[in-house]
Amino acid sequence: MYVDLGNALDAEPRLTREALERLDERVADAHDRIDRLRDEGAHGYASLNLPETVDPAAIRRAVARFDDPAAVLTVGIGGSALGAATLTEALGTDLDAYVLDNVDPTHVAALLDTLPLSDTVVHVVSRSGTTAETLSNFLVVREAMADAGVDWTERTLVTTGPSGNLRDLAARHDLPVLDVPAGSPGRFSVLSTVALPVAALAGHDIEALLDGARAEADRLTGSLFEAPAYAYGATCYALERRGAGVNAMMPYAESLESFAEWFAQLWAESLGKDAVGQTPARALGATDQHSQLQLYRAGPRDKLVTLVRPRERPDVSIPETDFDGLDYLGGGSLGDLLEAEFRATEASLAASDCPNVRIEVDRIDERGVGELLYGMEAACTLYGELAGVETFTQPAVEWSKRAARGLLGGGDVDADDAVPEKRRLVID
């Protein structure tokens, strides 16, 4: 992974190279602490060891029982879904890969109508094993399979924690189970049993994904000027402290759209604490040049834009044309056009003093994606250290999970206490 901070400096909010050099002393301390906590296997920090601790052979063995499926459906939510979505979208697949996270009945019903149920592998993922959306969706999917005469127990793989409803359900039906990695919250667990099974089913080289992650891990040192992931994390932190409360993640690759969503969870849930944090915005180049870019260039001076792209990608040529005024496009390629759009956006942001960072990988392949995902996790971990927040907890999210369970009568909170009476100002 390559990180270019040039356009993040001396923009608005203003961050200077000298300020980054001063911050580097704190980066060294933070790195020491991260290293020590990784060695101890402390909660969250252990995620940065996943490239070493995960067993890809066990994952390949677990999926080998499913003979050449036509489709794979991940049932999970948040960190138990976005990693699989990111990997299958980024790397492409001959399989039809679906993710069922939301419980919108219209969407669920439509998906069940299109799924080849007898030829689908269902991967149910929940660290806690108690998440209402995931368990409800799974109950719906398995009933649809049973109604279609499919033995769902033969088509299901579970990834979960040591206890919880999902663990019990798997035991009752003797389903194959992979363990979630110890000490990794869902949003830090893409490089594990949480998302790698789907990549393996889709025929991707999961060792190469881990190699990419390992390469990025090996580059973590006590200086942001040597470690690309730390360069990014420290710059985001320093800019946020100076007023860049928004970080627009804008990959220039359609296949990284879900990556931006994964990044949004990583950044928001990890860093949004104690009244600090940087709000992730999701954008896509070149599409959002024609919408959000107006705001980034001319709106409030509270933004950092992160531009991500591969250095190489397959290309499609644009046919020659004798159409008046289009000769500059004909004979070129869509890749050339996207490259021009990328550079134009970068320059236009710089010209309007909007700080932006360029992140590149060689290619969007297993290795490049491994580098990118690990790099963002390490960046987030460093940011959390610098900001002094508890990066690996999510108490605010858990509040609403508990309240929803309470409303449904299924939790440790009374329905009446779960949600206080709503204030109203109705205009109808």
Ligand SMILES: O=P(O)(O)OC[C@H]1O[C@H](O)[C@H](O)[C@@H](O)[C@@H]1O
């Ligand atoms: O994996 P699960 O336990 O089902 O959790 C799924 C998601 O639930 C919550 O909303 C957590 O805050 C997320 O971090 C987590 O990824």
